[in-house]
Amino acid sequence: LAAEGASPDKVSKYSCADAKSVYDEASPRRETWQILAVNKFDSNRKRMSVLVRSPPELGSIPMLLCKGADSSMLIEGVCEGADAVEGAIEKANSEDGEPGSADDCELNALLGIQAHLGEFASEGLRTLVLGVRMLTEESTNKWLEEFKSASTSIEKRDDKLTQVALDIERNLHIVGATAIEDRLQDGVPETIANLERAGIKLWVLTGDKRETAIEIGYSTKVFTPKMH
Numbered sequence: 001l002a003a004e005g006a007s008p009d010k011v012s013k014y015s016c017a018d019a020k021s022v023y024d025e026a027s028p029r030r031e032t033w034q035i036l037a038v039n040k041f042d043s044n045r046k047r048m049s050v051l052v053r054s055p056p057e058l059g060s061i062p063m064l065l066c067k068g069a070d071s072s073m074l075i076e077g078v079c080e081g082a083d084a085v086e087g088a089i090e091k092a093n094s095e096d097g098e099p100g101s102a103d104d105c106e107l108n109a110l111l112g113i114q115a116h117l118g119e120f121a122s123e124g125l126r127t128l129v130l131g132v133r134m135l136t137e138e139s140t141n142k143w144l145e146e147f148k149s150a151s152t153s154i155e156k157r158d159d160k161l162t163q164v165a166l167d168i169e170r171n172l173h174i175v176g177a178t179a180i181e182d183r184l185q186d187g188v189p190e191t192i193a194n195l196e197r198a199g200i201k202l203w204v205l206t207g208d209k210r211e212t213a214i215e216i217g218y219s220t221k222v223f224t225p226k227m228h
Contacts, residue, residue, distance in 0.1 A: 031055045036062065036140070037147050039165035042158075046072035049169050051140070062140040064133040066172055070117050073129035074110065079172050113177050120179035124215030127179050131172030143168050182216075189221040196221070 034053040041048035047068020054061045066073070073079055113129070120127050135143075143164065150160035195202065202222055206213045217223035 031058075037144060039161070039169065041068075042162060044162060045165060045169070047169065049165065051135075051144075051168070062135045062137065064135060064168055064172075066131045066133070066169055067128050067178075070114070070127065070129045070177070073131055073172070073174065074114065078170055079110070079131065079174055110174060113174060116179075117177055118211065120177075121211035122215065123179075124181075124212055124219060125179040126182050126212060127177055129174060129177045131174045133168075133170075133172050135168075184220060189219065193221045 032055055036051040036053060038051075039049045045068070047066055049064050049066035051062065051064050054063065117127050117129070146164050146167070147161075150157065150164045153160050192202065204213065204217055204222055206216075214223065
């Protein structure tokens with residue numbers, strides 16, 4: 001099967017999912033997950049999510065699957081344990097501070113993810129954080145009513161859809177992160193270098209992490225070693 005998507009991270013996740021179904025079991029099985037609602041990406045939330053229901057053989061459990069930038073996922077109110085992570089970092093940065101307790105698995109996992117995200121970004125890779133939230137039938141039905149009302153609203157529809165997305169995109173359990181190489185098209189660095197030699201000034205506008213933006217800037221020759 002050939003995976004296609006609007007962005008490299010989507011292709012990567014689809015490919016991994018397909019590989020898992022092929023190699024985890026001697027005879028692959030087909031699963032049908034029902035999509036209940038989709039909260040589209042917007043520049044304010046910097047994330048997107050989909051409300052799904054697992055197959056009957058997995059309990060028909062409603063759950064929210066969410067992906068987004070670490071700056072919008074690993075924050076208090078959205079991520080479970082985010083406040084503890086901030087406290088552990090502050091304590092570790094103090095003169096005699098020690099990291100959080102080794103017994104706290106979730107805290108250590110979040111700290112590990114943040115460390116890996118920094119490493120990935122320094123290599124110029126585009127990163128995303130993945131989270132999940134299990135829901136009850138009652139909370140799912142109530143939220144779906146609010147989502148339907150917002151999506152059919154005539155006035156301020158976008159604002160209402162953003163609000164219902166914020167209402168459900170909280171208390172996420174972070175399950176991992178992705179790091180994707182977004183390869184440049186042929187000739188891009190050379191073209192940018194020629195524009196600079198012609199005296200044309202270039203500005204970089206990006207939503208990436210600072211480390212990622214710097215590495216991409218060097219690879220595209222927008223930045224040069226002479227710059228500080």
